[in-house]
Amino acid sequence: MKRIFLLIVTNLAILLVASIVMSLLGVNTSTMSGLLVFAAIFGFGGAFISLAISKWMAKKTMGLQVITQARDASEQWLMDTVARQAKQVGINMPEVAIYDSPELNAFATGPSKNNSLVAVSTGLLYNMSQGEVEAVLAHEVSHVANGDMVTLTLIQGVVNTFVIFAARVVAGIIDNFVSSSDEEGEGLGMFAYMAVVFVLDMLFGILASIIVAYVSRIREYSADAGGARLAGKEKMIAALERLRSGPEAGAMPASMSAFGINGKRSMAELLMSHPPLEKRIQALRQS
Secondary structure, eight states, X not given: OHHXXXXXXXXXXXXXXXXXHHHHTTOOGGGHHHHXXXXXXXXXXXXXXXXXXXXXXXXXXXXXXXXXXXXXXXXHHHHHHHHXXXXXXXXXXXXXXXXXXXXXXEEEEEEETTEEEEEEEHXXXXXXXXXXXXXXXXXXXXXXXXXXXXXXXXXXXXXXXXXXXXXXXXXXXXXXXXXXXXXXXXXSOHHHHHHHHHHHHHHHHHHHHHHHHHHHHHHHHHHHHHHHHHHOHHHHHHHHHHHHHSOOOOSSOXXXXXXBSSOOOXXXXXXXXXXXXXXXXXXXXXX
């Protein structure tokens, strides 16, 4: 609750400061309150709707096979391991699922700590050692226990609100400037105004993506540390080493990749949801 309260207060403070600055710049503030409400509703609304349906979306888009009754020894071990780790961190047993993919990956999702899902790929389950899979599961269970799904949803809500609000305020400033410079005082016109808003949404959206990706990378280090506590540091390092030597992740949708053990590799680290595996391994060795 403290985390949620602080994030919401921070968001409101940002919007308040922005509205004051816009007033000083001469922007018509008669519609500012409506714009703030509009930005917050759409900014947080979309993020929380995505969180609420995250398990359902994962099952539909990834073709998950939720394990209700173990069909073999591997599935039974998988269920038992997740149950043990969930008990260790004090959360309800997540749903456990498998999805058919050759890549070495796993992810966690769900709207809350006690209503979550942990899924592993067949490539990971049948091509990594039992100790490595245990560490991967511990990493995902740590994501759930840390409340990372809610944390990133709140961060996404804040930046969404900022993008919606800032794009329209800046477009309004440009429109006012054009209007004051135009003898007829007509401003940009509807089509031009919407085009400016679209471009600004894209530009501010890139900035927002950098912020969200930064927070996601921080949460990955925390989940690695949690995995090391649950399964052992050497197992966690071995799992990350195995992922580094394996094929690049790529099949997982972006909505779930933030909570996957193995993220996409990129030259642009600022936009990566996961730190490079080399840095994660180094952080564990130095801990």
